[in-house]
Amino acid sequence: MTIAVVQFNPTVGDLSGNLERLVALAQEVQHAGADLAVFPELCLTGYPPLDLLENPLFMDEVEQSLEDLAAALPPGLGVIVGAPVRNLTLTGKRLHNVALLLEDGREVARVHKTLLPTYDVFDEYRYFEPVFERQVVTWRGLRLGLHICEDMWNNEEQAPYHLYQANPIDELAALGIDLFVNISASPFSVGKQAVRSALVAEICQEHGVPFVMANQSGANTELIFDGSSGIWDATGTLVSHVPAFEEGFALWDTDTAAAAPVNVRNDDLADLHDALVLGIRDYFHKTGLFDKALIGLSGGIDSALTCALAVEALGPDRVLGVTMPSAYSSTGSVTDSEALAHNLSIAFRQIPIAPAVDAFSGMLAEAFAGTDDGVAEENIQSRARGVTLMALSNKFGHLLLSTGNKSELAVGYATLYGDTNGGLAVLSDVFKTDVYRLARYINARAGRPLIPENTLTKPPSAELRPGQEDADSLPPYDQLDTVLRLYIEEQQDLHQIANRTGYDLAFVRSLLQMVDRNEYKRRQVPPGLRVTDKAFGSGRRLPIVMRWARAAERVRV
């Protein structure tokens, strides 16, 4: 039997579009010789559909679309798809997350998801009732251990604890199966491909059974899906796969005695790059509302990298760079931006902000009389730029990309309603040190400095007052990023971080407090592309009004 693992890039909520594409892909894999096509989790709705699932009309249309899909799929082909279905009992959440095996216009098997991820960006128990029941799906003589995404993730034998009671993998293996089939919507983070693949290989080796995994590709708002779908033989060797970040399929003949191992790229930086490009591209493609990306170019590294990535995602004709110098801007602010625009062959515009800054200064002269210049005056400049960019965005239907990185966002080194403005934050999950690595990677790949060397080497500065440098307010970025990575991504805390880094306790505490105190800014920034296991945004939910004074003296009454 020939199995096709199909790495599908759905658009959330686009039931008719997804249906059409599912049918086309099914036809394609049948022509290529497949007997059974395996599509990802919730492929009909796209993942994550979020609270669309709570809309009864949406679920009515899902039900109708499932019927239409079954009728439209090519005869003779078995097709496994994922969809939400209604829970028809009178108890529990109103939906189930299921895998359906469709054949010749009918549903021939249905498997429910058991383990419902409800952590980080995942909210599945918000919508779905789990079903703790295991069954083998026997189809054309093949005993399939069909299950959904998280159902395979409670199997890590060496884990310090298990998040769930049930272990669907072990239970399926105990029932006697020929093949594990996992349908997933497992998002990308740097290094995740290797973790996922190692887990699958461990499962194959433990049970001596091959494994088919179909994972979603493409980006939906914050979440980017690499796919990395594949087929592993009974020894845990990857024998067929679909390249990451693309839509496509791979075939595998179950009768093949020994297939050659497949090598996949193992390059975190290249993956990070490709994920960001895909994130930008799919935001534009799937919203379908914006002709061009608009980027404020400061001459600095963040805006230069954002611009270069946008050009890769959209092409140079669909990117507009705008430099907005002020009295405090260095010469490089304009010349480096110009050089970048020239290197990337994009449209470029220069709009000095002095008129607006002077106007606000005059308007506020009476109110500000007798005060010293400070953050208020600095922010006016950033906000004058923000207003200018939004005016261009509103006038011409361009999407403003915001350019702040994760390090800045973590410590609040950004102006709300100023440089944070935009529809999509491209680098909000990329630390500053990784911003530099990505910029160098792009230049190395191009074989020439697309991003000007001066942008890479000059000291980072917000240029909001004379002679300002980031180093005046922040520690060196390698130290900052080390602390932030331990705190945010590894959930380490004060003493652990001080011990692991050797940094001074007061220094570490001051950084953690900066992170904690700036939650209010992060609540109002645009959605950002998630590329780590812990991004700011929907996966990190902290109170704004709160008073946890870390390591403060406790009151002993």
Next chain:
Amino acid sequence: MTIAVVQFNPTVGDLSGNLERLVALAQEVQHAGADLAVFPELCLTGYPPLDLLENPLFMDEVEQSLEDLAAALPPGLGVIVGAPVRNLTLTGKRLHNVALLLEDGREVARVHKTLLPTYDVFDEYRYFEPVFERQVVTWRGLRLGLHICEDMWNNEEQAPYHLYQANPIDELAALGIDLFVNISASPFSVGKQAVRSALVAEICQEHGVPFVMANQSGANTELIFDGSSGIWDATGTLVSHVPAFEEGFALWDTDTAAAAPVNVRNDDLADLHDALVLGIRDYFHKTGLFDKALIGLSGGIDSALTCALAVEALGPDRVLGVTMPSAYSSTGSVTDSEALAHNLSIAFRQIPIAPAVDAFSGMLAEAFAGTDDGVAEENIQSRARGVTLMALSNKFGHLLLSTGNKSELAVGYATLYGDTNGGLAVLSDVFKTDVYRLARYINARAGRPLIPENTLTKPPSAELRPGQEDADSLPPYDQLDTVLRLYIEEQQDLHQIANRTGYDLAFVRSLLQMVDRNEYKRRQVPPGLRVTDKAFGSGRRLPIVMRWARAAERVRV
């Protein structure tokens, strides 16, 4: 035995402050004669602690604080408190949500929460492992049916379905108890008090057992807690209660044969008013960062109401109103704002925005050459005001309150980075028709038009172009709000709404589409005070990049 139900207003994360206050309240109720004090759910951490619960140092400090609390409570008093504790097994979520009975420095009983709300604003299964085990807590001869918040909510006998399998109320009753004791953190929404009270009364009547409920009061970011704690006798009659929206306690002697029924205010509009005032007050009080509230006054009803509520919450000395007229502002824009400021006795400032608008106009002249004036130009005015207000906020440490209402936010009738700017959105869960009702309520209570009559009677307008009125872009607010209430709060959809209202299908569809398409704006607005069962914000999670074309023709391939 005398039981005190204590309605406690904690600050999220303030372990030392909450501990100190818990001890003081315990001493107070003991002096008043209580043997047993019942505090709300998670009272040590405040509700909702959100992802603070994922921080190991935070949980270390919670554990230490629990020990300190037990030691500091007055001897001889039984005290029931709520706290998160670690799950010490090797399976499941890492915490439990528990009620602890403390006495003479020791924990004498522990009860786990079984039903974990994971819908709307609630994410409890993100953190807590449920425990499906029922026990009676016998204390000084009294058999207590102790349980936590949601544990009582699966008992609605007439519900079309039950969200959970377990019914802790029935299970406790079956074990034989003298008294139900519920500790809650059940947030306010208009009408919720009556629903909660009716549910408790039904439980009392069903089982013939009295009921003690201690609910949190106070506001934490979006969520406002009315408390409305009380004691119901075995017939379901409320016999003792703590007034809503305040911290306080009520006593009840279990040996009292028949207590007199207590009447509680039944006034949705007054509750809505009090909730908003509390929401503003606690945001200021609990953050402790801001001396004054800053409000941009347009002469319109939304900013006038926001301002009047802020004055009630903070006093006139802590509110600053700023009017920022443009070329398109009506005379009333300034004079009505002045009159309001005068009526409320607040500081007032006038800053015309023409210089900034002219400056942007000049800066953009080349880019905009040959285009017609439109949304871009309108938004520049709103954003010039936003920049001005934020400059004052940054300079003087005032908190900018944003004034948009739920109707506008629903259909995107607001300028991002302009009038949406602020730290707290006071009216974002109040429909425009309710904004008018609240304004009239305030005037009626004051016995004079604090909010100028002209503000109440003139046609609503954003005043961003000559002669503009809301009615140019939007239907009459009574129609709009009717549709929005059905769609957002009652989850009705296109045909249902058209049928129920008699409105034209195309008209309803156009409104629903406006709601769907403006999700991107709502993602970036400040947190807003939640006063209905379905507010924008953390309780309503919709994808931004999505293409659900409601009722579009389905593709039949």
